[in-house]
Ligand SMILES: Nc1ncnc2c1ncn2[C@@H]1O[C@H](COP(=O)(O)OP(=O)(O)OP(=O)(O)O)[C@@H](O)[C@H]1O
């Protein structure tokens with residue numbers, strides 16, 4: 001994949017910051033330890049006068065937004081359980097390395113040739129000892145404590161974003177969104193995010209443990225958010241036990257679970273993108 005960031009008039013400073021940040025964060029990811037299977041493996045990168053090139057493992061199934069878009073329907077809670085559970089394990093892995101993803105969303109979750117999840121796009125990622133002054137993540141997935149311009153945040157921002165992502169998968173739209181990107185609409189959106197879930201309408205099929213789980217992940221108070229007690233920066237603890245022990249995941253065997261059949265790809269060869 002090529003990221004074009006240098007010597008381009010149309011590219012602003014933020015894009016350059018994100019590209020450089022991504023390279024830095026990928027270097028911090030230890031692909032040799034257990035858990036690295038959840039990350040689209042970076043191979044190498046180099047730059048010439050115009051471009052920064054990043055080579056990484058090819059995720060044949062594309063991203064999770066394309067996957068759901070292709071089938072044109074929302075996911076059942078059984079289907080969502082597979083993707084959300086695997087993403088949670090990926091977050092457990094990067095959190096154990098002391099890394100916050102900072103931009104978890106459907107577009108940044110890739111699917112490999114066997115239908116399993118790969119986290120990607122570390123352009124907004126950060127370590128707790130190097131928190132950027134500006135928040136670079138996507139506002140629709142940003143937790144209230146940041147939308148309100150409050151300074152402090154921690155790894156629970158990723159758990160909050162997982163709740164938004166699961167809502168999106170099951171409802172077919174984001175919990176907070178705006179039809180256009182005008183400054184007025186952006187302010188309204190920020191207000192909606194700050195108010196939290198009390199102001200949204202739930203689709204009737206998002207119910208039971210799936211709904212409780214989303215609500216727990218999206219708690220406004222980060223200290224009460226599901227995942228607040230998951231370890232961070234402890235290399236030996238990669239299992240996000242607090243999240244995976246929620247009743248939504250009751251009975252799942254993570255070693256044998258398979259991607260939902262209704263979303264299975266039939267690839268004819270290793271470079272078939274099924275596009
Ligand atoms: N390793 C990969 N294998 C397959 N597809 C990939 C891979 N990396 C990225 N993509 C595709 O490219 C898209 C954009 O990649 P990425 O999220 O890394 O860049 P970005 O800076 O966010 O770009 P954009 O602003 O267009 O989202 C992904 O949503 C995915 O569809």
Ligand SMILES: [Mg+2]
Nearest residue numbers: 107108120121
């Ligand atoms: Mg992206």
